[in-house]
Amino acid sequence: MRWLVTGGLGFIGSQFIRLVLRERAEVSVVNLDAMTYAGNPANLRDVEHDPRYRFHKGDICDAGAVAEAIGPGVDAIVNFAAETHVDRSILDPKDFLHTDILGTHVLLEAQRERGVRRYLQVSTDEVYGDVAAGDSTESDPLRPRSPYAASKAGADLQVLAYHVTYGAPVLITRGSNTYGPRQYPEKIVPLFVTNLIDNQPVPVYGDGEQIRDWLHVEDHARAILHVLERGKTGNVYNVGGANPRTNLELTRLLVEGCGRSMETHVEHVTDRLGHDRRYALDTAKLRALGWSPRVPFDEGLRSTVAWYRANESWWRPLKTGEYLEYYKRQYAQR
Ligand code: DAU
Numbered sequence: 001m002r003w004l005v006t007g008g009l010g011f012i013g014s015q016f017i018r019l020v021l022r023e024r025a026e027v028s029v030v031n032l033d034a035m036t037y038a039g040n041p042a043n044l045r046d047v048e049h050d051p052r053y054r055f056h057k058g059d060i061c062d063a064g065a066v067a068e069a070i071g072p073g074v075d076a077i078v079n080f081a082a083e084t085h086v087d088r089s090i091l092d093p094k095d096f097l098h099t100d101i102l103g104t105h106v107l108l109e110a111q112r113e114r115g116v117r118r119y120l121q122v123s124t125d126e127v128y129g130d131v132a133a134g135d136s137t138e139s140d141p142l143r144p145r146s147p148y149a150a151s152k153a154g155a156d157l158q159v160l161a162y163h164v165t166y167g168a169p170v171l172i173t174r175g176s177n178t179y180g181p182r183q184y185p186e187k188i189v190p191l192f193v194t195n196l197i198d199n200q201p202v203p204v205y206g207d208g209e210q211i212r213d214w215l216h217v218e219d220h221a222r223a224i225l226h227v228l229e230r231g232k233t234g235n236v237y238n239v240g241g242a243n244p245r246t247n248l249e250l251t252r253l254l255v256e257g258c259g260r261s262m263e264t265h266v267e268h269v270t271d272r273l274g275h276d277r278r279y280a281l282d283t284a285k286l287r288a289l290g291w292s293p294r295v296p297f298d299e300g301l302r303s304t305v306a307w308y309r310a311n312e313s314w315w316r317p318l319k320t321g322e323y324l325e326y327y328k329r330q331y332a333q334r
Pocket of ligand 1: 084085124175177189203206210
């Protein structure tokens, strides 16, 4: 079997490819990745010479690049490729609409033309919007509130429309906040850990009482594989870790885990525009399909901190150049 994975040099995509190569001997993987700021070849250095792995540099918005990556054919397409950072979408939404919506459209057309037997869209709990109480189920209305979440919701709706209109064999996973090794240091966990290692303060947005549900990247990758292999086409599956924490609770775990103190290392900064207070997922549907998360949160967070400590050579080069430019723009706006 041959699978096309897009955005496979990113955080979750690279974990997925590593998992597939390790546990599915019958599958070879073609990775199509545009190598934007978040696509890092170092994420797959350990498998780059695997004969079952092929890399194609290219953009999912480019139908020619997609056709070339598909080559003689693939049995499945798994779309991880996306612009994903909420703060960047607030600064500049255009790339999000382009990659997340148009890119998904190009892949759906490729699925249709080539008769690919399975298409999985990696989506997010953010499409449900702010959830004051209770848990979002897969049939809840989509109420995205950031340009990022709106672009992902637009993509989800295209995917589902292709199922209704053309009978496309699609699946969608909607994951919660994911953490673990190899996450680009703009997201809260790697940003805070790398700042703390460097004895720098960490910026908590607003009152820090916002709630996110935390899911280890290995559990997220396994969930996507599970849905790809066992999900019922036309369906959406929520993927959550059942570890809700306020940002302040998470911050305390990270600050203390890095041997620093809340008094000296936490800086309260202006809130994110339109900041969602809470996301929460009902994951009964995926659990009924046989998946459940395996990594306990405390253990996962401890090993994640240890990974960033042991892998400075992975993240230090990332906190330069484009990254510093982004932070300059980010803080100029606040
Ligand atoms: O919920 C799933 C989503 O999780 C994914 O779809 C997104 O791609 C991913 O970026 C993430 O979105 P969030 O906005 O929740 O993640 P982020 O790490 O940016 O922020 C987590 C929370 O921490 C959020 O409430 C904002 C807050 N925060 C974030 C940063 C970067 C801070 O307080 N300070 C910060 O410096």
